[in-house]
Amino acid sequence: MAYTVKAVSDLAGVSIRTLHHYDAIGLVRPRERTEAGYRLYGRSDLERLQQVLFFKELGFGLEEIREILDRPDFDRRRALLDHHELLTHRKDRIERLIRAVERTLEGMEEGKTVEERVWFDGFDATQYEEEARQRWGHTAAYKESRERAAAYSQADWEAIGSEQTSILRDIASLADRDPADPEVLAAVGRMHRFINERFYTCSLEMFRGLGDLAVSDSRFTETYEKLRPGLPAFYKEAVAAYCARSRA
Template sequence: MAMKVKELAELVGISVRTLHHYDEIGLLTPDEVTSAGYRLYSDANLEMLQQILFFKELDFSLKDIKEIINNPSFDQEEALNMHRRILLEKRQRLDQMIATIDKSVQHVRGEIKMTAKEQFEGFNFSHNPYEQEARERWGDHAVDQANQKLQNQPPEKQKALSDQMNSIYTRLAAIRHTAPTSAEAQTGISEWYSYLNTIGTYSPDAFKGLGQMYVDDERFTRNIDQFGEGLAVFMRDAMTAFADRHS
């Protein structure tokens, strides 16, 4: 049953203005607008709003949320499972910080003596790791950036890079039946890592995420497997082993 904007705002506990803003920026557009101008939200809209609020709870920006949920490869069930795992990890860190506070109170009272390490257990000031994981799964930024850089090269440079890419694919296809962790496979995938970093910027973790996309996104799989059936899976596994060794 469709819900009016005020009803949805009251149900969720957010403001009508917030829902209007989501509509204005194309983040959450109601499936129906009456002739009188009333926004009507469907069950599908409610499910999408839930996803948006889960991402907000994990400190994603609205811009990044929009990019992720509009990605053709976005999978709602996969996202929910990721949210659950991430929230469990977040709860574990909060429990650790609470334990650190309790020990700190005892330390101030002189009841215990905390080490320097113990005083900072639970703190994490790194860049949002959840955002990185989601962007590696559903964000195409690194791939788009590399493609744009390639297109900006002069024609002769583009051809040289294209030939080099095809050559690497061909060599990897020839060894795709070997173990992805073998020295031969790792030498070949290391060459692929070096190549990608000449046209883009890939950390080992991003490289690992890209490898997963080779299997999850049928467009990647189809193009890569032209060089040999099963090559995408082999590259994914070899890239994972490479990233785990270099992280």
């Protein structure tokens, strides 16, 4: 079954001009053209368009999307699972905006002063966009680690793997303590240094974001849960405590 541009436009909710543009930049090309030059899209074209639209919805630029989709190891199913998770977080953001409205109204009704900070909760979308980019390797940090990785030998990788496992094991063994316990902080600090030395320059801000990923990214969550039940949440708290102490 083939679709012309109007059919695809109606189906997908994008303009014909957008489809022309995506064809022109090689992002979503129709499988064929009629003799008259009409574009005819097939099912796999629609699959790709769907992916484009999800990535776009999550804040990626078109060139970024193209790079991701063209990876030889791109896996559609894996991507959909990711989209699902990230969209859930986007929904959280809207809920935060809704609550900001409610809090603002409360402040107006009851004559009490609500902090201005409350008014703006949810507007800053960078956290969510950063999360999406972390997942797909579109951060400056990822690029830096790629460059370093290019220089690693097999032995290097084995050493890195052992070191990382060792640190995580240590943290897991301390998971019954307070996240702010000095030994916990020391172990988390080793992780921070490990990343800085082996992968990329990792600011406290970024490290804190990685801590959050332990809870919000199912790949990390699963891995950490296998090490020890409850570890994701503990790790996040421990990283947060470490970052707060290091900043002071």
